[in-house]
Amino acid sequence: MPSPAPRTKTRKPAGAPSPWAARRRRSAGHALKRDAVILAAARAFRERGYHNTSLDDLAASLKVTKPTLYLYVPSKEAILFECFRAGLAQIHSTLMECENAAGPARERLFAFIRGYAAAIVGDFGWCMLRAEDQHLGTAMSRRIKLLKAGIDKRMRALIDAGVADGSIRACDTRMTAFALAGALNWMGHWYREDATLKPGQIADRFIDVFNRGLRGRD
Amino acid sequence: MPSPAPRTKTRKPAGAPSPWAARRRRSAGHALKRDAVILAAARAFRERGYHNTSLDDLAASLKVTKPTLYLYVPSKEAILFECFRAGLAQIHSTLMECENAAGPARERLFAFIRGYAAAIVGDFGWCMLRAEDQHLGTAMSRRIKLLKAGIDKRMRALIDAGVADGSIRACDTRMTAFALAGALNWMGHWYREDATLKPGQIADRFIDVFNRGLRGRD
Numbered sequence: 001m002p003s004p005a006p007r008t009k010t011r012k013p014a015g016a017p018s019p020w021a022a023r024r025r026r027s028a029g030h031a032l033k034r035d036a037v038i039l040a041a042a043r044a045f046r047e048r049g050y051h052n053t054s055l056d057d058l059a060a061s062l063k064v065t066k067p068t069l070y071l072y073v074p075s076k077e078a079i080l081f082e083c084f085r086a087g088l089a090q091i092h093s094t095l096m097e098c099e100n101a102a103g104p105a106r107e108r109l110f111a112f113i114r115g116y117a118a119a120i121v122g123d124f125g126w127c128m129l130r131a132e133d134q135h136l137g138t139a140m141s142r143r144i145k146l147l148k149a150g151i152d153k154r155m156r157a158l159i160d161a162g163v164a165d166g167s168i169r170a171c172d173t174r175m176t177a178f179a180l181a182g183a184l185n186w187m188g189h190w191y192r193e194d195a196t197l198k199p200g201q202i203a204d205r206f207i208d209v210f211n212r213g214l215r216g217r218d
Numbered sequence: 219m220p221s222p223a224p225r226t227k228t229r230k231p232a233g234a235p236s237p238w239a240a241r242r243r244r245s246a247g248h249a250l251k252r253d254a255v256i257l258a259a260a261r262a263f264r265e266r267g268y269h270n271t272s273l274d275d276l277a278a279s280l281k282v283t284k285p286t287l288y289l290y291v292p293s294k295e296a297i298l299f300e301c302f303r304a305g306l307a308q309i310h311s312t313l314m315e316c317e318n319a320a321g322p323a324r325e326r327l328f329a330f331i332r333g334y335a336a337a338i339v340g341d342f343g344w345c346m347l348r349a350e351d352q353h354l355g356t357a358m359s360r361r362i363k364l365l366k367a368g369i370d371k372r373m374r375a376l377i378d379a380g381v382a383d384g385s386i387r388a389c390d391t392r393m394t395a396f397a398l399a400g401a402l403n404w405m406g407h408w409y410r411e412d413a414t415l416k417p418g419q420i421a422d423r424f425i426d427v428f429n430r431g432l433r434g435r436d
Contacts (some may be wrong), residue, residue, distance in 0.1 A: 049351065051269045068349035106432065130351065132407075133267065162434065169434040175415075176432065178408060186400025189350075197393075202436035205393035213431030214324065214394065216380065216387040 034072040039061065039123055042083040046126035050080060050134045077136050081144070084131040087124030088147055091116060095154055104167035107160045110207045117183050117203035121191045129188045152177060180210065252290040255280065257341060260301040264344035268298060268352045295354050299362070305342030306365055309334060313372055322385035327376045328425045334402050335421035337407045347406045370395060398428060425426040 059066045094115025098108040156177040162168030277284045312333025316326040374395040378384030
């Protein structure tokens, strides 16, 4: 009896698609649908609140059954966490860019403020700001707190870097980070799509205040 | 038949207390108990969240029955509104003081920041910040929005007065008010009783940032 052929990476002839590619496609399709569930949930939570949105509502808005929903997400709490994570990913990405850019840290901090403002008024901003207030399970709350603290720490490091390179004057960097985060996060409360200013313009006004301060004549 | 005696204010002899005084005492007692209900509710909402606190929980924490609770407040939504109003009263009172004080408006704005910080970390701060997010009835939401907008407007007027008297440099006063309110309101999210800094110390650090800005060397 012939021994089995050795396993080698062979290129399948064109026209005979690999079952792995099909699986990748299926998996990509699954990820796309999962993203759609998370986006729809984020919008529903923002509109009606987390406690007032049921999985039945969500399924109906997506025109699927509730069991279908469970193919993509295990629970409402898990959906909220995924919404939080999606918002966090945006913040992470802008933070990483600013950390790795060249130039004085004050300029990089201000670039981060612009990116953060855009994320906070985006689809996942509400969930990012409110997830912690929904009195989720202890484990989930702890994860969210940890992830938020991570952002906070890196924002503070950017301010510290500014103090170190002289582009930011000596200040209480922890309180400065809280003041900045507060100003930006508050946008999530008052900003609506019909706002007269775009997030970038608001960020620029905030930057002006934080850069030069309010002091006029003494 | 004798006509009835004319109604005159007569001083009752000592030892025979007026039934009106008794009613005043009863009414004062009622107000005190109502305040106790509202304070207990504010603390419960902050600890466990509005949606996770039932009137049964609240009655149990006050060692009364739920029907007794209804002698003081008509509904859970009404309690939240009263909590909101109690926090607002603190803000109003500090705002009025700052509006009526003498001196440059920038100093009066900074005094307001100190009072606001104290109110936001107080018992009613959580309710004041979160009432609007609890998806209350339309009428209630509208009242809360209106009251909040009133505070916002007066805060902006204080900044405008500073620009007018020259103590605050020309800036986008609306966005400046939002940045300030955001920094302060955010305290309600991160500040806990065990915080190393007192609200007044935090306010002073915020004032330093908002007064002088962050700009170091260019």
